[in-house]
Amino acid sequence: MAESDLMEKIISLAKRRGFIYQGSEIYGGLAGTWDYGPLGVELRNNVKDIWWKMFVKSREDMYGVGTSIIMNKQVWEASGHVAGFADPTETGEKFNVMFKTTVGAGEEATISYLRPETAQGIFVNFKNILDSFHPKLPFGIAQIGKAFRNEISPRDFIFRSREFEQMEVEYFVREAEWEKYFEAWRDTMHEFSKLVGIKNIHELNVGDEDRAHYSKKTIDFEFEYPFGRKELWGLAYRTDFDLRNHSGASGVSLEYFDEESGERFTPHVIEPSLGVDRTILAILASTYTEDELGGETRSYLKLPKEVAPVRAAIFPLLKNKPELVIKAREVYESLKDENYNIVFDDNGNIGKRYRRQDEIGTPFCITVDFDTLGENPEHKDTVTLRDRDTGEQKRVRIGDLKEAIK
Numbered sequence: 001m002a003e004s005d006l007m008e009k010i011i012s013l014a015k016r017r018g019f020i021y022q023g024s025e026i027y028g029g030l031a032g033t034w035d036y037g038p039l040g041v042e043l044r045n046n047v048k049d050i051w052w053k054m055f056v057k058s059r060e061d062m063y064g065v066g067t068s069i070i071m072n073k074q075v076w077e078a079s080g081h082v083a084g085f086a087d088p089t090e091t092g093e094k095f096n097v098m099f100k101t102t103v104g105a106g107e108e109a110t111i112s113y114l115r116p117e118t119a120q121g122i123f124v125n126f127k128n129i130l131d132s133f134h135p136k137l138p139f140g141i142a143q144i145g146k147a148f149r150n151e152i153s154p155r156d157f158i159f160r161s162r163e164f165e166q167m168e169v170e171y172f173v174r175e176a177e178w179e180k181y182f183e184a185w186r187d188t189m190h191e192f193s194k195l196v197g198i199k200n201i202h203e204l205n206v207g208d209e210d211r212a213h214y215s216k217k218t219i220d221f222e223f224e225y226p227f228g229r230k231e232l233w234g235l236a237y238r239t240d241f242d243l244r245n246h247s248g249a250s251g252v253s254l255e256y257f258d259e260e261s262g263e264r265f266t267p268h269v270i271e272p273s274l275g276v277d278r279t280i281l282a283i284l285a286s287t288y289t290e291d292e293l294g295g296e297t298r299s300y301l302k303l304p305k306e307v308a309p310v311r312a313a314i315f316p317l318l319k320n321k322p323e324l325v326i327k328a329r330e331v332y333e334s335l336k337d338e339n340y341n342i343v344f345d346d347n348g349n350i351g352k353r354y355r356r357q358d359e360i361g362t363p364f365c366i367t368v369d370f371d372t373l374g375e376n377p378e379h380k381d382t383v384t385l386r387d388r389d390t391g392e393q394k395r396v397r398i399g400d401l402k403e404a405i406k
């Protein structure tokens with residue numbers, strides 16, 4: 001499949017099946033904005049959930065926060081964004097990509113910015129976390145949230161948009177230990193890529209001239225998108241740049257006091273920064289598959305089951321046989337679970353239903369047929385469980401289904 005075809009197919013599938021729509025579409029759209037539909041939201045929630053569990057919940061050294069999108073403009077002056085967060089335009093001018101806004105009315109109004117990264121909300125809460133939780137170094141603060149950049153040319157679907165979501169960690173360490181924790185986070189990011197089904201990540205060690213103003217070492221995790229190899233995530237050693245600058249500008253000490261050694265110092269920072277939307281595009285591109293099944297070509301998403309928007313679909317073999325429908329509804333009710341989505345579908349013939357579920361990446365399809373009702377006594381109270389990738393079906397006892405799809 002040509003790569004340009006792949007991109008078109010992904011965009012068309014995303015729209016047709018309710019994953020991702022163009023923002024403000026009925027008004028002709030707004031460049032660089034995208035709306036997630038019912039399946040897209042489920043997929044996105046699953047990605048964020050897996051990240052949160054892996055990067056925050058499962059670790060003793062992590063603290064989660066959810067900070068404001070609009071912050072005091074001094075934050076962006078101290079962080080260097082007001083002076084330096086710019087992209088050159090075609091005419092060679094400097095153009096700052098932060099969205100400016102005003103807060104308050106009349107003479108009281110002040111200028112502010114929509115945050116271009118979630119990281120600064122973490123740095124300005126560093127002292128709050130120290131005071132509330134007294135963590136020992138190393139420890140990290142994490143958040144998932146929206147970020148905004150007035151990109152000069154938003155493009156490539158959700159790859160480069162003006163409003164997007166980030167999953168970021170600021171991990172605070174002693175300066176002497178930065179390399180060790182940089183390596184540890186590097187491994188964690190690779191592990192995460194595998195869990196969510198992203199294939200073929202390449203690392204790029206970013207050279208001095210291309211690194212952000214605050215960083216002494218950055219690795220770009222690049223993905224082979226259909227439009228070329230591009231940055232998916234970043235891992236940066238931000239030194240003590242942010243805490244030191246916020247300390248200086250705010251006059252509030254952001255030092256860490258080590259009770260054991262009696263030392264007082266500004267911690268250094270390792271930052272794994274992952275864009276949610278670029279992650280989703282990489283998942284779609286990694287898992288979009290075309291093959292031939294039963295003499296027909298089909299397209300499907302080979303999503304890991306934890307990522308798929310729907311875990312299992314339940315079908316009565318025929319829609320017009322009430323005894324099948326009642327039994328299938330019963331199975332559906334027994335499988336409903338707060339941790340994943342189960343759907344009931346009796347629309348169209350069974351082959352079409354399988355194709356529809358394949359296309360959105362549903363790993364399991366369960367069919368209630370006449371054998372379930374006892375037509376073949378040997379198979380009473382069993383259903384067929386179909387595997388998305390192979391199309392193979394096996395009979396499973398209704399009582400064992402829950403375990404089978406877990």
Ligand code: ATP
Binds near residue numbers: 149158
């Ligand atoms: P690029 O060089 O592609 O503009 P960046 O180096 O400016 O990206 P960072 O500032 O490192 O990006 O942001 C961290 C992460 O946020 C990126 O790795 C990416 O996943 C995501 N991200 C950044 N800008 C965008 C955008 N405009 N649209 C979608 N995601 C983005």
